[in-house]
Amino acid sequence: MKILVPLKRVADPDNANKVKVAGTKLETTGLEWKPNPFDEYAVETALRLTENGAATKQRQGEVVVVSFGPKEVEATLRAALATGADRAIRVDVTDDKLDGDLVARALKAIVEKEKPDLVLCGKQAVDGDSNQVGQLIAEYLGWPQATFAGSIKSEGAPGKETALVVHREVDGGTINLKVTLPAVVSVDLRIVAPTSVKSVYTADGFKYPDGVRFAALMAIMAAKKKPLVEEKIETLAADTALKIEYLGFELPAARKAGVKVKDVAELVTRLKSEAKVL
């Protein structure tokens, strides 16, 4: 199976409370670039779908990663190559000339050229929190979608996978879908749990370590030699006009610091007589 995984770098999500507003722009100066966590999960999922969990050095199929941005995003792509992805594509463009819709339309052109069986993406990027690109690509391609995947099992014969059974994490439970390939799947947090992904190569009962894999030093060196090509946004999308226009930003009012109560009795009294919520 050939899988295309779009990747985005985001300003350090664990320090998102340090963003500042400068004029009409949001400033993330001082925040380190990190891979979007959901995209890292998508890469891990792609690797698990294209290997026997007991012999992860041998890739069965191909994992291609793609990112949009200036030269510096190549670091994000190389990191994915180091964990096991085979090839990378960087679409040269600056962030201010992008929105989710343009990314999806450009990805459509890449998909038409690369012809993957599966586009696997994170359910949302934790900077804009839009949760849209997977669904947009699916519609633009006319492919079925399975969003917010908490587990995936591939069906068919090795090298001839035909469908995925996906458990989607939704409000109030789980929706189970079977999508026939080619399809678009977006992944949720629990996809990197030890038994969430089952490929046709991996024995039943196999357990991965929890979370995403780390690259060994040798693999980081080897990743520098893996193919990474550059594309131009203009050749991928005829129309580069954006559909969303950001006018300005503001920081939310900080919550007033509360009080520490000395015991349960004081808590109950205050909730009843002061906050009046009980």
Next chain:
Amino acid sequence: MTNILIVAELHEGKVRKSTHSSITFARQAGAAGGTFSIVVIGGGAAAAAAEVTGYGAAKVLAVEDPTATVCERIAPTVAALVKSGGFDVVAVTASSFGKDIAPRIAAKLGAGYAPDISGVKDDGGKLVYRRPVYAGNAYASCRLTTALQVVSVRQSEFTAAEPSGGASPVEAAQPAAPDAAAARVEFLGLEAAKSERPDLGEARVIVSGGRALKEKFAEVLDPLANLLNAAVGASRAACDAGYAPPELQVGQTGRVVAPQLYFAIGISGAIQHLAGMKGSKVIVAVNKDAEAPIFQVADYGLVADLFVAIPELVKQLQAG
């Protein structure tokens, strides 16, 4: 003049209350002149349509279609109705249903999409949307450059609409032909979490627990939740560790809630969790670590062993 089509969320033959937040959005967006209609699509839509006729909609469209279980079958119908009905804004509440389908509708219509909005205002005939970014650590104001627009509405920021009286006419409408992709997706089923408790998005009180509760998650929290008729929530850490099911997760990437009263019990208060609950009216934190970041947003903090404090809290509340 804004003409809005709300896509109702149907669940087991009933309109989900989340839909009422989209009605509130439509009332606000149309305040300067405009109308809104509601479309109910799915099995039992004809009966469910009657549930939303008292909210001031110009009309309620009922599309009886038992096969409409996936967005590849629902989105084409919405798009067709938008075109035939002359709507210019499509609104859906940003539940997992809304987040799944809204971009698909937008792409189908060539419309711009404003996801998970927390506010709307009419700026000289153009709608300006407000939306949280960076886990709610900043709010953006934005505009869509397209004539046709799709929005998803954050349930916790648009209070559920109350009935306004009147009786909107119900019109039956036909489902559109499904996408070709519909033949390649099979709905195997919904495994609904069985719970007698209110939904996280609708509860007046939420009792949330973190990893510190370990295997005693339910044992400690259930008595308090039962007593207060509260929904139960959880931190990501508690869900990942398997102490609570994933659908209970409150946070940036789980449910975003804003109840009257939120108990954070054994939750340290990572940025991602705060993003999902800091709009709550009153926050109570119980944690044995006095330095936990949750105390910076809590109205009332109690530094205590939760295995002692929570049963004691239940006991005192029961005593009246």
